[in-house]
Amino acid sequence: MKPLDPASMDTDPDGAALLEGLLQLAIAGHTEGPEFEQLDGEVYRRLYASYGVQTKLAGVQLRGSEPAKAA
Numbered sequence: 001m002k003p004l005d006p007a008s009m010d011t012d013p014d015g016a017a018l019l020e021g022l023l024q025l026a027i028a029g030h031t032e033g034p035e036f037e038q039l040d041g042e043v044y045r046r047l048y049a050s051y052g053v054q055t056k057l058a059g060v061q062l063r064g065s066e067p068a069k070a071a
Contacts, residue, residue, distance in 0.1 A: 022047050 022039045030036055
């Protein structure tokens, strides 16, 4: 698999290339390297930016966040 250009992360608004890259690395078993960590972090950042507030309201705990409190 060819390395993903970090600059392309900003030009991929829907994240398709990020998810494809993350999937290909996972399929190949390359989940411990810096490229996987970079893609994983960017996908997480985008998901949190899009859904972080709503998931807290739904009682879902995101990685690195405080546990949701029962209503």
